Amino acid sequence: MATKETELLDEMKSKFKVDGKIQRERRIWVSTDEKKLMEMSNWLKDRGFVHLSAISVTDWLEEGNYELTYHLWSYNDKILVTLKIKIGRKNPAIDSVTPIWKESAQIHERELHELFGVKFKGNPDLSPLFLEDWERSPPFRKDFDWREYVREEFYDRENEREKVYYD
Amino acid sequence: MIDQMEPVPKDTEYDLYFGPAHPGSGNFGVKLKIDGEIVTSARADPGYLHRGFEKLMEYRTPLQNAVLSDRLCVLEPLNWNLIHAEAVDNLMGIDVPERAKYIRVIMAELSRIQSHIIWYGVFSKGTGFDTGFKMAFGYRDYILDLFEMITGGRVYPAGYICPGGVRRDFPNGARDKILKVLDKMDEMIKLEELENPALDARAKGVGILKVEDAIRLGATGPVLRGSGMKTDVRKDEPYEIYDKLDFEVPVRKESDVYARYMIGIEEMKQSIKIVKQALEELPEGEVIASNLERPKVKVEIPEGEVYVRNEVARGEAAVYMVSDGGSKPYRCKIRGPDFLHMIPVLEYLLKGAQIADVPAIYWSLNICPADMDR
Numbered sequence: 001m002a003t004k005e006t007e008l009l010d011e012m013k014s015k016f017k018v019d020g021k022i023q024r025e026r027r028i029w030v031s032t033d034e035k036k037l038m039e040m041s042n043w044l045k046d047r048g049f050v051h052l053s054a055i056s057v058t059d060w061l062e063e064g065n066y067e068l069t070y071h072l073w074s075y076n077d078k079i080l081v082t083l084k085i086k087i088g089r090k091n092p093a094i095d096s097v098t099p100i101w102k103e104s105a106q107i108h109e110r111e112l113h114e115l116f117g118v119k120f121k122g123n124p125d126l127s128p129l130f131l132e133d134w135e136r137s138p139p140f141r142k143d144f145d146w147r148e149y150v151r152e153e154f155y156d157r158e159n160e161r162e163k164v165y166y167d
Numbered sequence: 168m169i170d171q172m173e174p175v176p177k178d179t180e181y182d183l184y185f186g187p188a189h190p191g192s193g194n195f196g197v198k199l200k201i202d203g204e205i206v207t208s209a210r211a212d213p214g215y216l217h218r219g220f221e222k223l224m225e226y227r228t229p230l231q232n233a234v235l236s237d238r239l240c241v242l243e244p245l246n247w248n249l250i251h252a253e254a255v256d257n258l259m260g261i262d263v264p265e266r267a268k269y270i271r272v273i274m275a276e277l278s279r280i281q282s283h284i285i286w287y288g289v290f291s292k293g294t295g296f297d298t299g300f301k302m303a304f305g306y307r308d309y310i311l312d313l314f315e316m317i318t319g320g321r322v323y324p325a326g327y328i329c330p331g332g333v334r335r336d337f338p339n340g341a342r343d344k345i346l347k348v349l350d351k352m353d354e355m356i357k358l359e360e361l362e363n364p365a366l367d368a369r370a371k372g373v374g375i376l377k378v379e380d381a382i383r384l385g386a387t388g389p390v391l392r393g394s395g396m397k398t399d400v401r402k403d404e405p406y407e408i409y410d411k412l413d414f415e416v417p418v419r420k421e422s423d424v425y426a427r428y429m430i431g432i433e434e435m436k437q438s439i440k441i442v443k444q445a446l447e448e449l450p451e452g453e454v455i456a457s458n459l460e461r462p463k464v465k466v467e468i469p470e471g472e473v474y475v476r477n478e479v480a481r482g483e484a485a486v487y488m489v490s491d492g493g494s495k496p497y498r499c500k501i502r503g504p505d506f507l508h509m510i511p512v513l514e515y516l517l518k519g520a521q522i523a524d525v526p527a528i529y530w531s532l533n534i535c536p537a538d539m540d541r
Contacts, residue, residue, distance in 0.1 A: 026404055027474065050382050053476070056487050056500035069487065071474055071502075075396070078403045082474060103511035104385025111506075115221075130214035130540060140222055 004077055008047075016040055031084045034094050040083060041070070041100045048074040049081060052101040055108040057116045061142040064089045066118065070097070087118075096120035115140040179203045185525060187215050192529070195509065195536040201522055209517035211510045216540040224499040229255040229466060232496070233326030239501065240538040241322070242285050245278035245314075246479040247538070248328035253406060254486040254499075255330035257473040259466070264453040267332030268407045273345070273445045274317070274328060275407075276438040280352055281310040282480035283431045283438075286533045287359055290428060293526035294369045299359075306355040309348045317341055330466075332455035342446055349439050359432050370425035374516045374528035377422055384515055385507035388482020389434065390532055393427035395420040400478035411448075414441050424524075424531040431533065434480075467494055481505055481533050503538030510539070 005022045012018060012030060016039070020030035032040060049072040058067040070083040087094055097105045099122065109120040114129050117138035128134065137144055155162040183199045186192025196212040220239060224232045229251075236251035237244040249271055256263055263271075284307045291299025311321045317337060318324035327334050376386065381394040391398060399416040401409040417433030419426035468490040476485045482504030489498040509532070516528050 023473075029472075051387075052385065053474075053483065053485055054487065054500060054502040056498070058489050058498040069500075071485070071487065073476075075398055075403075080474060080476070101385075102383045103515070104383065104507055107385070107507065107510050130217035132214065139219065146219075146222065 005079060026079050028079060028081045029084060030081060034085055034087055037085060038095055041097050044072055044081060045100050048076040051075060052104050055112060057112050057118060059142045066092045068094060093119040093121055096122035098123050193536045204522050206517050206520050206522060209514045211514055213540055216536050220541045221499055221501055224496055228494050229330050233329040237323040237325060240535050242535050243278045243282040243480050244323050245274045245328060248324060248326060249275050250475055250477040250484050250486050252328050252330045254473055254475045254488040257475060258468050258471055258488055258490055261331050261456045263332050263456060265450050266452040267454045269445050269449045270333050270454060271328050272407050273442050276441045277310055279480045280435050280438045281307045283435045286431050290530040293530040294366060302358060306351060309351045313344060313348050336454045345446060349442060352439055356432060356435055369527050370428055372423055373524050374424045374531060375422050376516060384511040386512050387504050389427055389430045390482060390508055392418050393430045394422040400476050400483055404476060406477060412441050412444050424527050427531045481535060501541050503541060505534050505539040508532045509534050
């Protein structure tokens with residue numbers, strides 16, 4: 001049976017030559033690459049996906065990739081489309097979707113820039129958001145060991161009560 | 168010497184820090200630039216409550232995370248319990264017992280009511296109506312008593328809504344007590360609805376957020392509904408048992424502070440209606456899926472990813488959970504509604520506002536720094 005979801009997915013598959021699946025009702029997951037991001041985003045926005053629910057990064061350490069996910073919601077169709085894009089983990093950079101989803105995209109990208117170090121090309125403001133005077137590597141990367149960081153910054157090996165943290 | 172000094176600024180321009188030490192701001196600050204009485208620009212200053220939940224959850228099992236998810240929002244921990252539990256349920260394919268679903272909805276709606284009461288309280292305080300603040304916190308205590316009786320914790324339920332269902336069934340007499348508390352809530356709503364010319368003067372026509380701006384800035388929930396857009400995750404994408412319940416989604420066209428304030432009151436009425444219905448139809452049976460009965464059981468989360476959306480009191484909340492097949496989530500992205508409300512929306516609304524309107528606009532967004540900073 002042709003549902004809204006299958007129609008939309010077929011349309012995306014034929015138009016952009018992308019891979020995707022319907023997870024369940026109202027959930028479509030599409031894998032694409034960074035070259036198609038802007039084109040697909042523009043098309044989806046025009047098709048009613050006006051609400052950018054979230055942008056997220058998953059750090060696949062072993063693969064050496066960052067996976068960016070853009071979660072888009074359409075108030076008309078009531079479908080959530082997720083665009084998944086893999087980029088290299090070294091010097092990660094991708095085009096900003098700020099021109100398309102404006103401020104709501106801007107703030108998500110600013111957060112991810114701080115926590116994962118992804119550079120969003122074209123985002124006007126990527127200044128630090130939560131962390132103050134942070135000079136280390138972005139803290140949400142999988143290879144950032146926060147236990148080590150806490151030991152270095154806040155505990156004292158000589159202190160009787162705190163040396164348990166070093167065992 | 169004198170010409171080496173910095174030029175004297177125009178004496179009507181100055182910087183004002185609203186928060187983080189302001190009594191009404193919460194753990195959050197806004198840096199305002201002011202010219203005379205007008206705010207010329209506002210810059211949010213978040214981070215005072217940043218605890219890195221997304222990272223912490225990668226180091227813990229789902230049952231530990233259920234407890235951690237309380238702390239995502241101080242004012243409505245049960246709703247955040249629920250969304251975390253749903254994400255794990257979906258990933259693991261757990262069939263939640265019917266009775267547990269009803270209990271989850273009852274608790275989530277009670278939590279929404281008490282959160283909206285706080286909203287009313289702090290909004291009153293922000294606009295100079297101190298009695299409203301005290302009234303609100305007094306009435307909220309009735310619900311906290313209920314929470315203590317059912318979950319064991321007054322404010323934080325310690326993961327009462329956990330993956331697989333809820334931790335324990337309602338104790339004896341819970342139903343009658345809930346109904347009694349709901350009567351008290353009706354009383355509270357009557358008080359909230361009393362005519363208040365001072366409030367009208369402070370709220371009407373202030374902080375106008377047009378619907379197209381609201382969508383552009385990422386507003387959801389009561390803020391978006393106050394701008395005239397009829398949308399609610401509970402209706403658009405029913406989770407738990409919301410598709411079986413009969414309730415309205417309040418919408419107002421005025422788009423100002425007053426509209427958002429009234430949405431809060433309307434939503435409380437709807438929540439009361441939902442709780443009554445759910446209590447009426449509450450089925451008998453188990454409250455936790457049998458394979459998860461012992462909280463210390465080691466669970467493996469199957470490989471996969473889910474994106475779960477919920478309507479919490481403040482708007483659209485979402486959890487994006489990825490698992491690589493281990494016992495801990497590989498990545499858990501949390502989308503708090505206030506991340507958008509407190510940064511882009513607030514900055515936009517404050518720009519050009521009168522300085523006296525800042526608290527009214529600020530609190531009309533029903534803000535909670537905890538789920539913004541996470």
